Amino acid sequence: MATARIDMRLEEAIKLKAEKASALLGYKSLTEYVVRLMDERSTEVIAQHGSMVADNDVFDMFWNACNKTIKPTKALADANQFAKEHGFK
Amino acid sequence: MIWENEFVELDKTIHERKSFDCGKEELNNFLQTRATNHMQAGVSRTFLLPSKDNLPDGKTSICAFYTIAGATVERSTLPRSLAKKLPHYPVPVLLIGQLAVHISCTGQGLGKITLIEALKRLAQINEHMPAYAVIVDCLDEEAEGFYQKYGFVELCRINGRARMYLPMRTVLELFQDN
Numbered sequence: 001m002a003t004a005r006i007d008m009r010l011e012e013a014i015k016l017k018a019e020k021a022s023a024l025l026g027y028k029s030l031t032e033y034v035v036r037l038m039d040e041r042s043t044e045v046i047a048q049h050g051s052m053v054a055d056n057d058v059f060d061m062f063w064n065a066c067n068k069t070i071k072p073t074k075a076l077a078d079a080n081q082f083a084k085e086h087g088f089k
Numbered sequence: 090m091i092w093e094n095e096f097v098e099l100d101k102t103i104h105e106r107k108s109f110d111c112g113k114e115e116l117n118n119f120l121q122t123r124a125t126n127h128m129q130a131g132v133s134r135t136f137l138l139p140s141k142d143n144l145p146d147g148k149t150s151i152c153a154f155y156t157i158a159g160a161t162v163e164r165s166t167l168p169r170s171l172a173k174k175l176p177h178y179p180v181p182v183l184l185i186g187q188l189a190v191h192i193s194c195t196g197q198g199l200g201k202i203t204l205i206e207a208l209k210r211l212a213q214i215n216e217h218m219p220a221y222a223v224i225v226d227c228l229d230e231e232a233e234g235f236y237q238k239y240g241f242v243e244l245c246r247i248n249g250r251a252r253m254y255l256p257m258r259t260v261l262e263l264f265q266d267n
Contacts, residue, residue, distance in 0.1 A: 073240035078200035087094035
């Protein structure tokens with residue numbers, strides 16, 4: 001597996017706290033602890049970012065709407081026409 | 090500002106981000122400090138409408154912009170009785186994360202043009218990566234009213250802000266005769 005380096009500066013107090021937490025969790029080094037934290041937190045953030053959960057009844061309405069052909073509103077059709085008239089193809 | 094008639098992808102070497110002002114700090118800040126990072130990290134892509142005039146440093150001002158990304162929507166729980174009718178997996182959607190017009194270009198219909206151009210691009214993406222709907226995140230009530238006018242319906246609220254959707258079928262029908 002390819003590896004990469006990160007050089008980072010941080011407050012002394014944060015480093016000491018992290019070393020304590022790393023020791024309590026039984027990691028062999030601060031690097032191992034930081035890498036594990038980064039990996040887990042990054043996975044969480046990425047998953048949350050693009051994922052939306054809707055209440056059951058709202059999701060069902062959403063799903064039904066997505067499977068029907070609902071005509072664009074007049075305002076939307078007019079906006080499309082307006083864009084065309086202004087040279088947007 | 091006089092605008093071009095084509096939206097292009099943000100390029101910080103060409104487009105002047107610092108002077109962009111849509112009157113909403115959060116959107117200005119996104120364009121100025123986060124949009125490029127998000128593009129580099131593969132989180133979202135930002136497209137903008139450049140001004141026709143060049144600035145003294147050779148860069149062009151930004152008249153309007155929008156940001157798009159992929160996302161999914163899922164049901165909070167899936168009852169057994171409906172399990173056959175409803176999807177068991179998160180449903181793919183396309184997201185318009187941000188959309189804004191420079192204050193010096195407002196009152197000329199550029200907001201609706203930007204929305205149409207964003208929807209057009211999402212309809213093209215849908216050809217390769219099918220999605221069920223276009224989702225928008227509304228910064229405030231003004232944005233909510235704007236999207237509602239064009240047929241978007243509320244999906245949910247996150248921290249008081251509306252998240253709305255327009256079915257992709259509606260978008261495709263809109264551009265059928267274009």
